[in-house]
Amino acid sequence: MPHLIVYANEPDLAGREAEVIAALTDAVVAVYGEWAREIAVVQLIGIPPGRWGIGGRPVEAPAPRVTFGIKDAAFTRPDADDIVAGLVTGVTDALVGVFGEGVRAGTTVELVGTPAGRSGMGGEVVLT
Template sequence: MPHLTAHLPEDKLAGNEPALLTALTEAIVGVYGEWARELVGIRLSGVPAGRFARGGKAVDTDVSLVMGVRAAAFERPDAAEISANLAAALTGAVTAVLGEDVRPGTTVELVASPQERTFVAGAPAP
């Protein structure tokens, strides 16, 4: 069950929520395949101005994407390729909606979620 949390500058997020949700979902489906569409969960979080910093200075163009994926995905022979494809697709989705000025400050973190520690509605995820 791929789940993604996106932290974006609040002023860039406002009004772009539907386009971002669509673009990020399509990016994940583009890498994993159509089977993943109904399993993709996305949370958008607006970050007020002055709360992103790089090099000790406030910036308004950073985007942080944290995606939880099953730990087994990192054990596949093509894990490096899938990871690179996810990073590129998610970064491309964000820049397509918010503009190229966010590309340099966009980070993607893929976090392994062991199946025995992944739950939906209080029960182990299928």
């Protein structure tokens, strides 16, 4: 299942949670198809001002950072480059659509692949 953890500046995020969740879910669906809508998970973590640093100094308004967990098999498909590009572009565009163009350059999307048999759900190991 696609699982996105979004770290964002708390003041930017506050009051926009539903909009961010909807936009990111739509970005996932644009790449995977409508079947992914019901299983896409989005977690939002707001970071208070002064608790995010870049270059050894606190940053007042950092761009969002996304860790996007997907099945490792996605990276070995013949269309893997298209999937990666579509997810990175779609997630970035979704966040820009909510927070504004000013976050584009600093937004980070990290795709993290989980091999089959290395995760579980409901107390059972997921083998696919």
